[in-house]
Amino acid sequence: MARNLVINVDQQQFWNEVKGDFWVTLKPRIDLLLSPFGSAALNALSAAPDERILDVGCGTGGTSAELANLVGPGGEVQGIDLSRPMLEKARAEAAVSSPGVLSFEEGDAEVQEFIPNYFDAVFSRFGVMFFDDPVAALGNIRGAVKPGGRLAYVCWASRQDNPWIRIPTGAARQFLEIPPAPPDDAPGQFAMEREARILDVLGRAGWSDVSVEKFEIEHNMGKNLNDAASFICQMGPMSEPFGNASQALKNKCIAAVEQALEPFTTSRGIDMKFSTWIVSAKNP
Numbered sequence: 001m002a003r004n005l006v007i008n009v010d011q012q013q014f015w016n017e018v019k020g021d022f023w024v025t026l027k028p029r030i031d032l033l034l035s036p037f038g039s040a041a042l043n044a045l046s047a048a049p050d051e052r053i054l055d056v057g058c059g060t061g062g063t064s065a066e067l068a069n070l071v072g073p074g075g076e077v078q079g080i081d082l083s084r085p086m087l088e089k090a091r092a093e094a095a096v097s098s099p100g101v102l103s104f105e106e107g108d109a110e111v112q113e114f115i116p117n118y119f120d121a122v123f124s125r126f127g128v129m130f131f132d133d134p135v136a137a138l139g140n141i142r143g144a145v146k147p148g149g150r151l152a153y154v155c156w157a158s159r160q161d162n163p164w165i166r167i168p169t170g171a172a173r174q175f176l177e178i179p180p181a182p183p184d185d186a187p188g189q190f191a192m193e194r195e196a197r198i199l200d201v202l203g204r205a206g207w208s209d210v211s212v213e214k215f216e217i218e219h220n221m222g223k224n225l226n227d228a229a230s231f232i233c234q235m236g237p238m239s240e241p242f243g244n245a246s247q248a249l250k251n252k253c254i255a256a257v258e259q260a261l262e263p264f265t266t267s268r269g270i271d272m273k274f275s276t277w278i279v280s281a282k283n284p
């Protein structure tokens with residue numbers, strides 16, 4: 001893949017300077033949290049031995065490594081991401097787990113000059129909600145896929161149906177200056193929360209046979225209140241203000257989040273509802 005300019009510069013700054021190090025440090029925990037959703041999207045993709053797969057917004061490369069196992073030594077997996085620290089982590093782990101099969105490119109998938117018609121399929125776990133112009137981005141990505149090639153990804157569904165992020169963020173707001181949620185449809189975690197928007201964007205980007213299936217589970221956030229609250233304060237939209245806060249403020253914030261999570265205590269720890277869309281499509 002040739003290097004290209006980046007037009008999603010706000011996201012580039014965000015995933016390099018704000019979020020990148022959190023995701024690297026928390027990689028094992030984040031991979032555990034996101035794994036059922038990635039698995040559901042991997043099932044929808046059905047990657048086969050010897051295929052070439054593109055992993056968009058691959059981050060620290062957890063799903064790229066899973067894809068490398070599925071395509072085997074005769075296949076190829078390329079991850080693309082804007083975040084240098086996350087890619088460094090992905091490359092370090094790939095060198096051990098899948099040498100030769102897996103490679104990573106630092107770039108903006110919206111404008112990256114991919115080799116035309118190269119990949120058999122495109123995958124993403126929560127990496128397609130951050131484009132300034134999603135129609136242009138998903139059209140550019142489609143150009144990298146062979147005719148008849150597949151797309152499968154998972155993105156977050158309605159923010160109302162994702163209390164695991166809404167409730168802790170709300171509780172932390174009384175202590176931290178958390179950036180306001182982006183407006184509807186603006187790039188961000190919930191940019192693709194509406195099914196109608198997914199259908200519209202993919203249709204206008206030239207994909208066909210689009211399927212959008214709700215995938216919802218009760219999922220474990222932590223083994224107890226403190227474990228779940230400490231984790232979510234570092235992962236959610238409060239991660240940056242939380243990271244910069246004094247220890248006293250951090251303690252107050254964690255206590256408030258623990259209180260908010262208390263109703264979700266089960267015998268397993270803290271279990272909450274997670275709601276996603278599993279999206280699949282074809283390049284006609």
Ligand SMILES: C[S@@+](CC[C@H](N)C(=O)[O-])C[C@H]1O[C@@H](n2cnc3c(N)ncnc32)[C@H](O)[C@@H]1O
Pocket residue numbers: 008011015034056057058059060061062063080081082083086107108109110124125126127128130131
């Ligand atoms: C929520 S994280 C998901 C990371 C990874 N897929 C995972 O599941 O662990 C979103 C990722 O998308 C990447 N990203 C955002 N906008 C991008 C763009 N325009 N081009 C490439 N990657 C992008 C971010 O850098 C980040 O790594």
